Amino acid sequence: MLVFNSHGSTRLLLLLMISVAVGVIAICSLVFLIVRTRVREMHLRAALIKQMEATRQAESKSMSKSNAFAQASHDVRASLAGIMGLVDISYDEVSPGSELEKNLKQIEACAKDLMGFLNCILDTSKVEAGKMPLEEEEFDLAQLLEDVVDLYHPVAMRKGVDVILDPNDGTVLKHSLVKGDRGKLKKILSNLLSNAVKFTDDGHISVRAWVQKPSLENTILATRGNSSWKRMMCLLREKNDKDGGDEAVNDFRQNPNSAEFVFEVDDTGKGIPKEMRKSVFENYIQVKETARGQEGTGLGLGIVQSLVRLMGGDIQIRDKDMGERGTCFRFNVFLAPWDAVATKPLEEDPEAGGYGAARHLGLTIRATSPGLSFHSSSTRQVRSPRPEGSPVVLLIQNEERRRTCQSYMEKLGIEVLVVSQWQDLPIILKKIQMKVVNVAYHSSSGKSDRSWRIERLSTSASLSKSCSRVKGVSLGSLDGADHTLPVYKSPSHKDQSGFVLLIIDASAGPFQEIFMAVAEFRKLLPSTQCKVVWLDKPTMRSIDQRAINGKLDPDDIIMSKPFHGTRLLQVIRLLPEFGGLLQKRPSRQLRERAVLNAEATEPLAEETGNTHREKPLNGKRALVVDDSEIMRKLSLCNLSNLGATAQLCENGKEAVQLIREGIDEQRERGVSDIHRPYDYILMDCQMPTMDGYEATRKIRKEEKRYGIHTPIIALTAHSSGAEVKKIFEAGMDFHIEKPVNGVRLMKAISEIQSRGGGV
Amino acid sequence: MRASLEGEKQQTDQSMDGGLMQMQRRLAEYRNALFKEGILDSQYLQLQELQDESNPDFVVEVVSLFFTDSEKLLNDLSRDLAQQNVDFKRVDAHVHQLKGSSSSIGAEKVKNACIVFRNFCQEKNIPGCLRCLQQIKQEFLLVKSKLETLFKLEQQVVAAGGSIPTVQQPIL
Numbered sequence: 001m002l003v004f005n006s007h008g009s010t011r012l013l014l015l016l017m018i019s020v021a022v023g024v025i026a027i028c029s030l031v032f033l034i035v036r037t038r039v040r041e042m043h044l045r046a047a048l049i050k051q052m053e054a055t056r057q058a059e060s061k062s063m064s065k066s067n068a069f070a071q072a073s074h075d076v077r078a079s080l081a082g083i084m085g086l087v088d089i090s091y092d093e094v095s096p097g098s099e100l101e102k103n104l105k106q107i108e109a110c111a112k113d114l115m116g117f118l119n120c121i122l123d124t125s126k127v128e129a130g131k132m133p134l135e136e137e138e139f140d141l142a143q144l145l146e147d148v149v150d151l152y153h154p155v156a157m158r159k160g161v162d163v164i165l166d167p168n169d170g171t172v173l174k175h176s177l178v179k180g181d182r183g184k185l186k187k188i189l190s191n192l193l194s195n196a197v198k199f200t201d202d203g204h205i206s207v208r209a210w211v212q213k214p215s216l217e218n219t220i221l222a223t224r225g226n227s228s229w230k231r232m233m234c235l236l237r238e239k240n241d242k243d244g245g246d247e248a249v250n251d252f253r254q255n256p257n258s259a260e261f262v263f264e265v266d267d268t269g270k271g272i273p274k275e276m277r278k279s280v281f282e283n284y285i286q287v288k289e290t291a292r293g294q295e296g297t298g299l300g301l302g303i304v305q306s307l308v309r310l311m312g313g314d315i316q317i318r319d320k321d322m323g324e325r326g327t328c329f330r331f332n333v334f335l336a337p338w339d340a341v342a343t344k345p346l347e348e349d350p351e352a353g354g355y356g357a358a359r360h361l362g363l364t365i366r367a368t369s370p371g372l373s374f375h376s377s378s379t380r381q382v383r384s385p386r387p388e389g390s391p392v393v394l395l396i397q398n399e400e401r402r403r404t405c406q407s408y409m410e411k412l413g414i415e416v417l418v419v420s421q422w423q424d425l426p427i428i429l430k431k432i433q434m435k436v437v438n439v440a441y442h443s444s445s446g447k448s449d450r451s452w453r454i455e456r457l458s459t460s461a462s463l464s465k466s467c468s469r470v471k472g473v474s475l476g477s478l479d480g481a482d483h484t485l486p487v488y489k490s491p492s493h494k495d496q497s498g499f500v501l502l503i504i505d506a507s508a509g510p511f512q513e514i515f516m517a518v519a520e521f522r523k524l525l526p527s528t529q530c531k532v533v534w535l536d537k538p539t540m541r542s543i544d545q546r547a548i549n550g551k552l553d554p555d556d557i558i559m560s561k562p563f564h565g566t567r568l569l570q571v572i573r574l575l576p577e578f579g580g581l582l583q584k585r586p587s588r589q590l591r592e593r594a595v596l597n598a599e600a601t602e603p604l605a606e607e608t609g610n611t612h613r614e615k616p617l618n619g620k621r622a623l624v625v626d627d628s629e630i631m632r633k634l635s636l637c638n639l640s641n642l643g644a645t646a647q648l649c650e651n652g653k654e655a656v657q658l659i660r661e662g663i664d665e666q667r668e669r670g671v672s673d674i675h676r677p678y679d680y681i682l683m684d685c686q687m688p689t690m691d692g693y694e695a696t697r698k699i700r701k702e703e704k705r706y707g708i709h710t711p712i713i714a715l716t717a718h719s720s721g722a723e724v725k726k727i728f729e730a731g732m733d734f735h736i737e738k739p740v741n742g743v744r745l746m747k748a749i750s751e752i753q754s755r756g757g758g759v
Numbered sequence: 760m761r762a763s764l765e766g767e768k769q770q771t772d773q774s775m776d777g778g779l780m781q782m783q784r785r786l787a788e789y790r791n792a793l794f795k796e797g798i799l800d801s802q803y804l805q806l807q808e809l810q811d812e813s814n815p816d817f818v819v820e821v822v823s824l825f826f827t828d829s830e831k832l833l834n835d836l837s838r839d840l841a842q843q844n845v846d847f848k849r850v851d852a853h854v855h856q857l858k859g860s861s862s863s864i865g866a867e868k869v870k871n872a873c874i875v876f877r878n879f880c881q882e883k884n885i886p887g888c889l890r891c892l893q894q895i896k897q898e899f900l901l902v903k904s905k906l907e908t909l910f911k912l913e914q915q916v917v918a919a920g921g922s923i924p925t926v927q928q929p930i931l
Contacts, residue, residue, distance in 0.1 A: 633821055742809075
């Protein structure tokens, strides 16, 4: 029994010991593991704390650096401003055309550049320091785009590069009144455009914009207001936003009122290699340049990125299609509409065409218009077009501009006939002629004899049949604004006007030939049925007035500003379907329209009345004081053309005498209320015997006695600051530069009148 | 195509001889050349605009005045600069006048030469002035002969029954 027991107890004991041992081992290892993780955790935590400390220090160092820089830069700015001011003053002292003047000009240019660099650096540091607040103002986005494009157009044209505002799908026109920071947006666009101009030597630069449908990601963010979710999403998205930017981004995207506007600046220039794409946005990095002397501190794009991010968006370089050269920058920003009535959150829009954006902006759409989809299908169907709308013939040299105008007009339902080479113009005009004549004589459309399939002709038909019913969207508060889309009224068969609009680039070929082809065409159409818009370049006028013996039809329009934006819309409005029948000739002073005088321009639709029949200075008496006979003759002629009568004299002494005589004569007649003997005096400054200043002083003395004041306009050879001062001190009212011409005179006189000139 | 268009135009426009067309074209080309070469500038166009039915010979009159005026001034200048003690004030006054009148008819090259002259005058640099005077004389003779030719061409056109084209276009 004992044996058994001992066996059993030993076994038990053994079992127990084993289990204990195992248990101990287990516990030990567990403890060991726990301790190890704990230790590791503590190490990590310590490291993290150290790291955070380091980051904080670095940030605060950078912050204080930025601050210090911002402070110091004020001083730099002041000194620069001082230099520029002194240069300005020195201009007065220098003789024009001298070496010194040239040097001064260069100094001024360098100082301006310095100022530019400084501002660039300052802006970067401001954004980094979080000190760049977003301003909010209401502005017209389409107008801003057009202004910026027009700003860079001349300098690009000098290089042979065309800058085109691509109307794209017209969504920006519809929602063009927005609230946001206009200045920053302008800076972004200017920066991108100036880079594009710098690095493009031929081809074109296109600027386009559209309203983007809200994407899924944004809606999720918008609907989930949960802050922890936000934070997680932030972590997951791995953005390296600045702190301020992060909140702004979320603010924007959560704001149900703002819409996403996408912009693209697309050029055919040097292009940026893929490896450099990320780094161009870093400050102080510059893509290596050719020896053409294209400089750039490379600061521009960094700022652009910061500003774009500040406005809630981002910027990237898009890939271009195969074989296309150049760079395409795309960025988006969020802007709120001006008249934000809607409070509905962003939602997916089932309809094609992005009208979701329009809807939640509180706009009403008059008709369903599936014709205006975002990206038109590139399939071109050559089919016989219906004789519904008035055809537009487009002869534009620049391919890209041609394409954008054509596609935009087609989206509006206009039938566009593109002439790719000027030699084809007569052929196309003949075809239209036949069509128009047909339409005029037959009520039903006769399509039979028109075969539009000529190889060199690229006729593009309008989109699907619903295009004929396209109606524009107009924002309620937009009376008189130029950016509503024209409203297309489908012409009924009865009032087929058979109107044809020709848009012709005057530099597309030898002007004489083109003009003659057009003149031929016109002979066979009544003038109300055809209108020609000539596109000319302001810097190199192709339209040779004298060469064609001035036989341009007075109703023709010559456009020297680039053909896009408001001007494109104006021309479209010439079509009867868009409301433009028998536009009155924009009437202005015949004298004011000197061809080479690039002064005031007036909108097409303004009807100012036939001012060139009336003479603005009818019945006025002027006194001309000048020692040069030629000048006197010139002034006399100018004045009489404006309807005034003129008395001439040779120097200041005679002028004073004439004034005295004028007054005396009134006194003798017994006039109680003496008025000024002349309505205006044109006084030359430099004369022998008595100069203009002296004469004016004497005349003013005389006038004081009778309480009259004759407006005196000084004629100067060149108006420096010192001279202008002298003019006003002597008592003269205004000054114009010699030689005198009608425009300058009228400008001076209207200026005086607006000031309430004289008794 | 081109030939036939031209032919048609001639038929419909000029019942008289096609020579008028050619004359007008020659006139236009000559005029353009003057502008392109910088001999005349936009002020000349202004003068042309001022000419109308009430002032049919305005341009010719003003230009003739300019010729006589300038010749006298140039003579005065030559004389003044040949003096023992040159009176720079007088010289400057003359040049100022010449500059004024040349700019008022659009004689661009003469005007520019005057500007340079004035600089030398201010520096009291006699050899420079003399050189400039030569330059001005040259430019003046050039513009005089060119304008005289231009007027002759215009006379021919008018005599043949044509009209001298004027400028009148609305520009946006």
